[in-house]
Amino acid sequence: MSRLSSCLGAALVAGAALGAAPASADIDDWTEVPEFHPSPENFGIELRIGMYRPEGLGDEFFSGNYFGGDVGPHLSLQFHYYPFQVPYLGLFGIGASLGWSQWDTLRPGGGAVDTERNVFELLVLQPMVLWRFDTLAREVGIPIVLTPKIGWDFARWLTSPGTPANPSPAGLSMGFRFSGKVSLELDFIEPRAARQLDEAWGINHSELFVEFYYSMAGEILAGELPVSGWGWAAGLGFTF
Amino acid sequence: MRPTTLCSFLLAGLAASTLAAPASAQGIQVTVRSMTSRTRVQLVDFATQMATPINFAECESATIGFRFSMVDRNRTQLAFFFGSMCEQASVRNDVTNTSCTDLELSYAIDLRTQVDVDIPVSSLLDCTQGMSGVRTIYVLALNDPTSEVGAAGQNASFPMAFDFQGPTEPSGFTARNGQSGTSVSWQATTDRVQRYDAFLVPGGCDASGNLTTDAFDDPDNPTVSPYTTFEGTATSGTISFPSGSAEGSTFAVTVRAIDNAGNTGTVAEPVCVTLITIDTFWSAYCGTADAPEACSSSCAAGPARSGAPAPWALLALAAALGLTRRRRSR
Structure with missing residues (x-):
């Protein structure tokens, strides 16, 4: 009986020792970093400021007589949707842009003649397709993203004063727009904060960018005012 | 106490409370319902309504809709005066008060506690061009046109600012x-x-x-x-x-x-x-012999053509679908 008791006691002690082993292993794992799972990256938004030169309107437009002294600031907002994500190629999607530019000058008066404010304005709607090539950032660790875009400009233009018969001429010019954007993703500055931003708000990446583009608005369809030209934009972007 | 004594006491108390009612009447309240020359028609207090002085055109043609409230039921007539000290009973008590002038306006109030009266402004003010100032109008509640002014509180006064002086030529x-x-x-x-x-x-x-x-x-x-x-x-x-x-x-x-x-x-x-032609960009751009077709085909500024919003509608739909998918995947 006493031997049996001894055997049972030994078995219980061994069992307890075996049972305690996994618990000591968990304590050792506290340094292990939990794996980060980024949220889906389906959308992008860009806040942009820049300049646009409607060179299709000719040198007179940029002469000192008219709008040559005005920068013609360009403000725009773009929204992107990326339904397709291809490994090693990046994101493919569609987007839309709303932009505004204005040039103005004061036409000199004198004597009994009034000084007149002469304005030319562009309001551009643009649907587009785009490719967000982020392989360098994802696979190589270089925080650069390249984004070519092809869009179609619906450029609503208006100017005043026009002529006595048509004091405020306005119209619509349409055409392709080709753009190339280079972005610097800001995640590398503080990767931990970038992850927290993703976990808290679903913002995958924030970036600074510059984009150059050429618009063919007014060059394709007959009878439209050629407001085509070069432009650039810089700003802040987010993908989420 | 005997029952008849108790009953007499109660009756006396009831009679006393009934008789006391006129004595507790408050002073007349004057509010303005409308003024024909102004767009405001809500019932407001006089000061709010008359913050803007009455102008010359209003004096000649406008009427003011007044509402007189809290009039003692024993009074049957509203009479109007301007000047000063008209609230005293002197007007109808044959006491001479040269500072209080009769406006010869009188309205029967028909024993109601509230009466609405439309009064031509010209009845309250002298519409003489060039004048400006404030006139205080007094309203007295009377038993009848020939009787004395009743108890204290059965009168009201309100100021009427007026300005009949037009601005000078620029x-x-x-x-x-x-x-x-x-x-x-x-x-x-x-x-x-x-x-x-x-x-x-x-x-x-x-x-x-x-x-x-x-x-x-x-x-x-x-x-x-x-x-x-x-x-x-x-x-x-x-x-x-x-x-x-x-x-x-x-x-x-x-x-x-x-x-x-x-x-x-x-x-x-x-x-x-x-109207002269100023040298603007458009006149220069379109003023040449080989002016672009857009110069003649452009329209006057107006609503955008209907073709533009269509792509936006498609993109909004795509974005909405994408958001839906994204929520499901989370």
Whole structure:
């Protein structure tokens, strides 16, 4: 009986020792970093400021007589949707842009003649397709993203004063727009904060960018005012 | 206490409380329901309604709808006076009070506790042009037109501010030729100006710049309506020419001040201006012989063509679908 008791006691002690082993292993794992799972990256938004030169309107437009002294600031907002994500190629999607530019000058008066404010304005709607090539950032660790875009400009233009018969001429010019954007993703500055931003708000990446583009608005369809030209934009972007 | 004594006591108390009711009546309250020349028609207190002085035009033609409340049921008549000390019973007690003048307005209130009365402003004020100030109107509740004024509190008074002096003519008025409009300027008047009315008469001048319209022959009463207004105390602005006006069109232009009571002033000396073509980008761009087709096909500024929003609708739909998918995947 006493031997049996001894055997049972030994078995219980061994069992307890075996049972305690996994618990000591968990304590050792506290340094292990939990794996980060980024949220889906389906959308992008860009806040942009820049300049646009409607060179299709000719040198007179940029002469000192008219709008040559005005920068013609360009403000725009773009929204992107990326339904397709291809490994090693990046994101493919569609987007839309709303932009505004204005040039103005004061036409000199004198004597009994009034000084007149002469304005030319562009309001551009643009649907587009785009490719967000982020392989360098994802696979190589270089925080650069390249984004070519092809869009179609619906450029609503208006100017005043026009002529006595048509004091405020306005119209619509349409055409392709080709753009190339280079972005610097800001995640590398503080990767931990970038992850927290993703976990808290679903913002995958924030970036600074510059984009150059050429618009063919007014060059394709007959009878439209050629407001085509070069432009650039810089700003802040987010993908989420 | 005997039952008859108790009953007598209760009856006496009831009678006393009934008789006491007129004595507890409060003073007349005066509110304004409407004024025909003003758009406000809600029932407001007098001070709020009459913050703006009555102007000359209102004095001649407007009526004010008053509501008199809390009138003692024993009083059957409302009588109106102006001056001072009219609240004393002296008016109807044959006591001479030269400072209190009868306005010869009297309204039977028909034993009601509230009565609405429309009173012509000209019955309360002397509509003499050039006058301004405040007149205090007194309302007394009487038993009948010949009786004495009743108990204290059966009277009310209210002030009526009036301003029958129109603002002076704007001096130094100038206007310049232009394409889309004319810039005008003038020197401020010394009155409390609410706004300036601007007049523009197409064809009001000949080609030599001489005034031909007779619209301003009476500078106090132009025969044309104001073309536009400049709010506040501005002393310059731009008057746009009517759309479709041709180059070389002439216009007679002038302004007049409106004071805070709404009195209209005298128009400034009219000036002739001409619509001329200014050298603008558009005139230069489209003025050449080989002008682009867009110069002639462009329309006047207006709503965008209907083709533009369609891509936005598709993109919004795509974005909405994407958001839905994204939520499901999380």
